[in-house]
Amino acid sequence: MKPKIITLTVNPAIDKSTTVRGIKPNSKLRCETPIFEAGGGGINVSKVLQKLGQDSICMYLEGGHTGAYFKKLLNKSGISQEPISIQGVTRENLAVTDLSCHQQFRFGMPGPEVTTEECNKTLQHLDPLLTEGTFLVASGSLSPGMPLDFYARVAKLAQAKKAKLILDTSGEPLFIGAQAGAFLLKPNLGELSRLCGVTEISFTDLIPLAQKFMANNPCELMVVSLGPQGAFVITQDYHEHINAPVVYQNSTIGAGDSMVAGMVFALANHKSISDTAKFGVACGTAATMTPGSQLCTIEDANKLYEYIQQHPATKNL
Numbered sequence: 001m002k003p004k005i006i007t008l009t010v011n012p013a014i015d016k017s018t019t020v021r022g023i024k025p026n027s028k029l030r031c032e033t034p035i036f037e038a039g040g041g042g043i044n045v046s047k048v049l050q051k052l053g054q055d056s057i058c059m060y061l062e063g064g065h066t067g068a069y070f071k072k073l074l075n076k077s078g079i080s081q082e083p084i085s086i087q088g089v090t091r092e093n094l095a096v097t098d099l100s101c102h103q104q105f106r107f108g109m110p111g112p113e114v115t116t117e118e119c120n121k122t123l124q125h126l127d128p129l130l131t132e133g134t135f136l137v138a139s140g141s142l143s144p145g146m147p148l149d150f151y152a153r154v155a156k157l158a159q160a161k162k163a164k165l166i167l168d169t170s171g172e173p174l175f176i177g178a179q180a181g182a183f184l185l186k187p188n189l190g191e192l193s194r195l196c197g198v199t200e201i202s203f204t205d206l207i208p209l210a211q212k213f214m215a216n217n218p219c220e221l222m223v224v225s226l227g228p229q230g231a232f233v234i235t236q237d238y239h240e241h242i243n244a245p246v247v248y249q250n251s252t253i254g255a256g257d258s259m260v261a262g263m264v265f266a267l268a269n270h271k272s273i274s275d276t277a278k279f280g281v282a283c284g285t286a287a288t289m290t291p292g293s294q295l296c297t298i299e300d301a302n303k304l305y306e307y308i309q310q311h312p313a314t315k316n317l
């Protein structure tokens with residue numbers, strides 16, 4: 001039987017994207033008709049899972065007129081939803097591509113204020129949905145007003161139900177959440193440095209530092225993503241480097257979320273740890289082949305996965 005997958009996005013956004021020819025200060029910039037998409041870490045993970053043919057339940061906080069529109073946008077995708085209504089207004093982010101230089105400018109808003117009662121309501125809503133073996137993906141930034149230990153509280157709920165938490169966030173919420181315990185962490189190098197309390201990490205000390213963190217904290221599996229250099233998959237007694245294939249690159253937006261989705265998909269389909277990381281790298285790299293904020297396609301992901309399986313990782317990293 002396939003385990004249940006829940007994604008949790010506490011600070012989702014309506015992602016607005018548009019184009020303009022030439023960005024200059026103090027002038028009216030005439031943009032093309034914008035595209036509106038429901039976005040946020042867990043939302044993107046659910047979208048990729050759907051492309052891979054895997055059901056998930058998408059839990060998120062929403063409020064105000066933008067919250068209503070967010071729900072409508074997500075309704076179109078057909079993904080199962082568990083919206084939690086809040087008083088604040090769902091944020092809108094903006095990405096503008098300047099066609100004259102092919103550069104994208106991304107403006108991220110902080111998100112609405114979330115009260116203590118709303119945090120408690122979220123946890124109470126999540127609790128009965130968790131069962132033994134459920135994969136819970138908590139991904140993205142916290143909203144203003146949320147306590148820094150919010151993901152730690154999520155981790156405790158998951159542990160109590162024997163659910164498997166996959167935590168993908170950054171800064172203090174990651175640090176505190178990871179200490180509370182996660183089944184899988186997917187830090188990039190900067191996030192791993194924060195977890196390990198060091199300013200910089202080289203490839204030579206990455207594995208001992210990650211293993212030390214796992215020895216001191218309840219975390220079973222770590223996949224450290226390295227952008228174009230792929231990823232390291234690390235457990236207490238095993239590590240492997242997975243190369244990212246060289247591809248024609250369009251935009252790295254969504255690479256991390258696509259990677260997490262690929263790994264959850266593989267785990268839910270009982271793949272080995274090595275194959276899970278390989279499929280994650282395949283999905284992450286596939287996301288870099290699509291333009292703008294588009295996530296990976298299943299065709300690219302499967303082709304890259306086959307390539308990665310046939311080309312063992314470099315030994316000297």
Ligand SMILES: Nc1ncnc2c1ncn2[C@@H]1O[C@H](COP(=O)(O)OP(=O)(O)OP(=O)(O)O)[C@@H](O)[C@H]1O
Binds near residue numbers: 259288
């Ligand atoms: N330039 C690239 N070329 C090939 N693959 C890439 C590139 N950038 C990212 N990837 C793929 O995506 C995966 C995740 O990327 P990255 O390490 O940048 O994650 P991240 O920092 O969490 O990204 P995000 O900003 O999306 O959260 C990598 O392990 C790799 O497989």
Ligand SMILES: [Mg+2]
Binds near residue numbers: 168188
């Ligand atoms: Mg990331």
